[in-house]
Amino acid sequence: QLLGYDVPVRTASPGDVVKVALYWRATEDVNRDYVVSLLLNDANQEPKVEQQGRPVDDTYPTTEWDKGEVLRDWHDLRLPADTPPGNYELLLQVLEEGKTIGQTSLGRVEVRGRPHHFVVPGIQQPLEARLGDTLLLLGYDLSSEDVKPGEALHLTLYWQALQEMGVSYTVFTHLLDASERTWGQMDSIPQLGEAPTTSWVPGEVIADEYDIFVDAGAPPGDYVIEIGMYDATTGRRLLVSIDGQLLEGDRLVLGRIQVLP
Numbered sequence: 001q002l003l004g005y006d007v008p009v010r011t012a013s014p015g016d017v018v019k020v021a022l023y024w025r026a027t028e029d030v031n032r033d034y035v036v037s038l039l040l041n042d043a044n045q046e047p048k049v050e051q052q053g054r055p056v057d058d059t060y061p062t063t064e065w066d067k068g069e070v071l072r073d074w075h076d077l078r079l080p081a082d083t084p085p086g087n088y089e090l091l092l093q094v095l096e097e098g099k100t101i102g103q104t105s106l107g108r109v110e111v112r113g114r115p116h117h118f119v120v121p122g123i124q125q126p127l128e129a130r131l132g133d134t135l136l137l138l139g140y141d142l143s144s145e146d147v148k149p150g151e152a153l154h155l156t157l158y159w160q161a162l163q164e165m166g167v168s169y170t171v172f173t174h175l176l177d178a179s180e181r182t183w184g185q186m187d188s189i190p191q192l193g194e195a196p197t198t199s200w201v202p203g204e205v206i207a208d209e210y211d212i213f214v215d216a217g218a219p220p221g222d223y224v225i226e227i228g229m230y231d232a233t234t235g236r237r238l239l240v241s242i243d244g245q246l247l248e249g250d251r252l253v254l255g256r257i258q259v260l261p
Contacts, residue, residue, distance in 0.1 A: 001025045002104065003070070007090065011110045014085075015168075015199030018077040018109055022092070024055070026065040034062045035095040038077050040088040040109060048088065051077050052095070081164050081201045085113035114195060116204045123158055129252050131229055132238040135197070136160045137252065138205070142225075146258040149218045152211040153257065157227065159190070159208060161200035168196040169229040169238065173210045175257065176224050183218040183259075186210045197229075214259060223257040 006021040020038060033054070040049040054061045055073040065071070090106040123139035130136055136159065143154035155173060168189060175184030189196050190208045200206065212225070228251040230237040237250035 001027050002092070005092070005106050007106060007109070010108065011112060012079055013196075013199055014079050014083040014111065014113050015081045015164075015196060016079050018079065018090075020075045020077060020090070020106065022055075022073040022075065024065075024071045024073060026062075026067055026069045026071075029067045030062045030065045032062060032096055034101075036073070036075070037093040037095055037100075038075055038106075039091045039093065040077070040079075040083075040111075041091055042084075042086060042088060045089075047091075048083060049077065049079055051075065078166075079111060081199050082116075083111055083113070085111050087111075114199070116201055117207075118203050118205060120160070120205055121158070121207065125255065128242070129247075130241045134162055134165050134238075135200070135229075136162065137227075140227075140254060142255070145255070146260055147214055148260050149214050150216045152213045153184070153225070155210045155212060155225065155227075155254075157208045157210070159200075159206045161197075161202055161204045161206070163202050165197045165200060167231055168198045170232045171208065171210070171229050172227065173212055174226045175212050175214060175218075176226055177219070178222060183215045183223065184212040186212050218259050220259050220261045223259055225254040225257060226251045227254065228252060 003023040003025050008019055012018050035052055035054060037052045039047040042048050088109050088111060090109050091103060092106050093100050093103040120138060124141040126139035128136060138158040138160055141156040147153050170187055170189055172187045174182050176182060190206055195206055228237050228240055240247045240250055240252050
């Protein structure tokens with residue numbers, strides 16, 4: 001018996017996870033192995049996303065449930081990066097040996113996508129650096145090669161996805177002096193959080209802008225910008241390579257900047 005359910009967030013983007021909690025009660029000792037299926041159906045009742053598995057991440061099959069037992073069963077329904085935007089019905093099905101023996105609607109979920117671009121634009125400073133096995137840096141634009149303390153450098157990075165990613169990476173941009181002290185920094189999920197790497201599709205090109213404000217106390221002299229990506233949950237950076245050669249520090253150092261008096 002399904003006692004109820006929770007869907008805490010009903011608006012998601014491609015690449016996001018829709019969390020669903022199901023509350024079950026065994027009305028008798030269960031001797032059948034049931035599978036739970038969650039689907040997002042479009043307006044034509046065609047499933048665009050589907051996930052199947054036994055309860056509790058496949059760790060607690062129904063054959064182990066006892067009569068009267070009440071169970072909370074969480075599911076993470078991941079939306080593929082190419083999920084079309086739209087309003088979907090969230091459907092719960094219970095399956096036995098691949099056949100549906102019961103189903104019910106859990107309401108609706110709104111998928112709000114963003115446009116995907118696949119043409120490489122003109123880039124001021126083209127290059128090709130690989131980050132991990134999942135993406136390329138194609139180059140960058142920089143607003144100026146000199147700046148005063150308190151001003152901002154406008155940096156645009158051009159990424160290309162090589163494959164879908166299950167991790168949302170954060171980009172770091174640092175302005176460093178000759179001793180590698182940081183005098184400006186902006187870390188962000190790409191496009192100010194609007195284009196997490198989990199939403200990228202293979203071949204997609206992402207223009208990703210950053211304003212790096214120079215510390216008011218930065219002394220005049222030569223500086224560089226270092227960039228890269230890391231997993232915010234672990235702090236681990238993606239390896240960076242050019243022509244198969246790994247770069248020290250898991251970072252890429254861009255052209256020199258002059259901080260003026």
